[in-house]
Amino acid sequence: MPRLAIFQPDIPQNTGTMLRLAACLGVPVEIIEPAAFDVSDRNLRRSGMDYLTHVTVTRHISWRAFEAWRQESKGRLILTTTKGAVAYTDFAYRPDDIVLVGRESAGVPEEVHRAADARVVVPMQPGLRSLNVAVTAAMILGEALRQTNAVPHPAPSET
Secondary structure (H helix, E strand, O other): OOEEEEEOOOOHHHHHHHHHHHHHHOOOEEEEOOOOOOOOHHHHHHHHHHHHHHOOEEEEOOHHHHHHHHHHHOOEEEEEOOOOOEEHHHOOOOOOEEEEEOEOOOEOOHHHHHHOOEEEEOOOOOOOOOOOHHHHHHHHHHHHHHHOOOOOOOOOOOO
């Protein structure tokens, strides 16, 4: 199953929204610290609501710690970036992919760009800079889950 990685998040509300998204989709999350806020339930509860107990979150103390884990787990790193080389809908996702979103304020440093196995972009109208990071995560994770047949299927209704 694809995973979501959040690089040094700036805004707790966006992180909480992405954790709620991951809980609903059954996607594990990797948080790469340091964050610009204390990564605690208290800071994430407003947007993550009661979904936080339904998501598997692993915290990595640094980019290097995350990269060591990733190399060991052999996950392919898919960077979401406005400088992406291919539209996210044209990319072929695999179950071991790790979809990485950058900081709201600065994206990711060049070191992270170099480490990425692929860079995908959400195409937008000319002259517009970027989407909200949680919206981007939802779009790209949705496509990755669709392609890998990992979209959750709810139990049939009892009506």
